[in-house]
Amino acid sequence: MQKRVLLLIIVLVLAFPAFAGYFDVGITLGTNAHLGEKDLDPSRLKLAWGASIGLTDVWELDIQANTQLVPTFLDTTSVSFLIQRALLGQRSTGGQTAGMGINSLVGLGVMLSPYTLDGRTTLSHLLVSLTPLTVGSPVIGKRERALTVTLAYNLHTKQVGVLFDLLKFDFYVVGSYKDYR
Amino acid sequence: MAKVFELSTLRLRVYWRLSVKRLLVFLVIGLLLIGSLSARSVGYALGYYGQSVEADSELTSSGAEFSLVYKPFNLAFANPSVIGRTALGTLEDGTYTVPYLQIGLGLDLFRTTRHPFNFLAHNIIAYSPMIGVSYAFDPRRDTALLALEVSPFKLIQKDFWYEVLSPFFLYDIVKGEMDSWGFNIIRFTYFLK
Numbered sequence: 001m002q003k004r005v006l007l008l009i010i011v012l013v014l015a016f017p018a019f020a021g022y023f024d025v026g027i028t029l030g031t032n033a034h035l036g037e038k039d040l041d042p043s044r045l046k047l048a049w050g051a052s053i054g055l056t057d058v059w060e061l062d063i064q065a066n067t068q069l070v071p072t073f074l075d076t077t078s079v080s081f082l083i084q085r086a087l088l089g090q091r092s093t094g095g096q097t098a099g100m101g102i103n104s105l106v107g108l109g110v111m112l113s114p115y116t117l118d119g120r121t122t123l124s125h126l127l128v129s130l131t132p133l134t135v136g137s138p139v140i141g142k143r144e145r146a147l148t149v150t151l152a153y154n155l156h157t158k159q160v161g162v163l164f165d166l167l168k169f170d171f172y173v174v175g176s177y178k179d180y181r
Numbered sequence: 182m183a184k185v186f187e188l189s190t191l192r193l194r195v196y197w198r199l200s201v202k203r204l205l206v207f208l209v210i211g212l213l214l215i216g217s218l219s220a221r222s223v224g225y226a227l228g229y230y231g232q233s234v235e236a237d238s239e240l241t242s243s244g245a246e247f248s249l250v251y252k253p254f255n256l257a258f259a260n261p262s263v264i265g266r267t268a269l270g271t272l273e274d275g276t277y278t279v280p281y282l283q284i285g286l287g288l289d290l291f292r293t294t295r296h297p298f299n300f301l302a303h304n305i306i307a308y309s310p311m312i313g314v315s316y317a318f319d320p321r322r323d324t325a326l327l328a329l330e331v332s333p334f335k336l337i338q339k340d341f342w343y344e345v346l347s348p349f350f351l352y353d354i355v356k357g358e359m360d361s362w363g364f365n366i367i368r369f370t371y372f373l374k
Contacts, residue, residue, distance in 0.1 A: 029345070031229055031366050033243075038273065044243040045231025045366060047346070069364050070231030071241045142303065166229060167367060171301055 024175020285315020
């Protein structure tokens with residue numbers, strides 16, 4: 001199962017930019033809270049970090065690690081992979097035109113984490129995510145994502161938890177206006 | 182004799198309180214007068230904190246932090262500010278809690294635009310790490326604490342401060358041990374004037 005998911009992600013990463021001609025990479029930094037699974041994850045404050053990879057003008061792949069800061073500093077880390085689609089138009093124009101400054105994202109994905117019955121880090125959750133508000137775009141070079149709610153179905157406990165990301169920033173190092181001059 | 186002693190002690194206390202009050206009034210008036218010379222000096226902040234209480238793990242909480250900031254000067258080195266903070270968070274069981282009330286001093290160590298974080302903003306932004314020391318009060322335990330804070334990743338513009346991953350430590354002076362620690366994962370400060 002894990003191999004298949006990884007293979008799928010690799011294929012998507014490699015295939016989309018080659019066919020669509022849109023490609024951008026942003027560094028993600030922000031906050032994360034894991035709710036509803038306190039027995040498995042007693043964290044109170046988490047740092048979200050990772051990368052947002054533009055696959056087409058409306059599709060993107062978000063790889064996000066969530067590292068616990070409180071109550072135990074750098075204790076556990078989960079990694080989520082989300083394929084997301086922009087709902088309010090192009091997320092990137094692939095040119096010098098700024099395009100949509102405000103957008104929403106909806107996505108599906110998986111999470112690898114130690115939040116399992118035996119505490120072993122493995123494929124643990126299926127994810128459905130909604131980001132109601134994004135401000136900025138890859139072309140501008142910066143984007144904020146606010147109030148992301150992700151339903152996380154735990155494959156091991158058969159329970160549903162919630163991931164809540166109050167605020168995340170994407171700082172684009174590839175695919176901003178600087179690359180389209 | 183005892184009554185005379187008590188009276189003189191009482192008088193001393195009253196004088197002491199009056200002189201401290203006078204000093205505080207003078208300080209506030211002085212800061213306000215100097216502050217009016219600068220363009221922006223009074224601001225408020227919103228942050229996201231997490232606090233781990235070593236003495237009682239059940240008091241570990243996370244939530245929103247609110248601050249008021251007064252910045253009378255605009256110095257390139259050792260720029261001071263007076264900061265009052267409080268927070269509203271939730272405990273492990275979801276109960277709301279006010280983990281601390283703080284009043285203290287922040288010090289921007291230096292300010293420079295030559296730093297590796299300019300790619301984070303559209304315009305050139307200054308880097309200005311800060312250290313802070315505050316009197317803190319935990320209303321849940323009626324405990325007075327000494328708060329130490331570091332903002333190693335603080336970026337500033339004319340009317341904004343952006344702080345990321347700022348650790349803080351609350352020290353119990355009476356017991357001589359660290360009471361709690363935590364992080365402000367993100368904090369925005371906006372200066373009204």
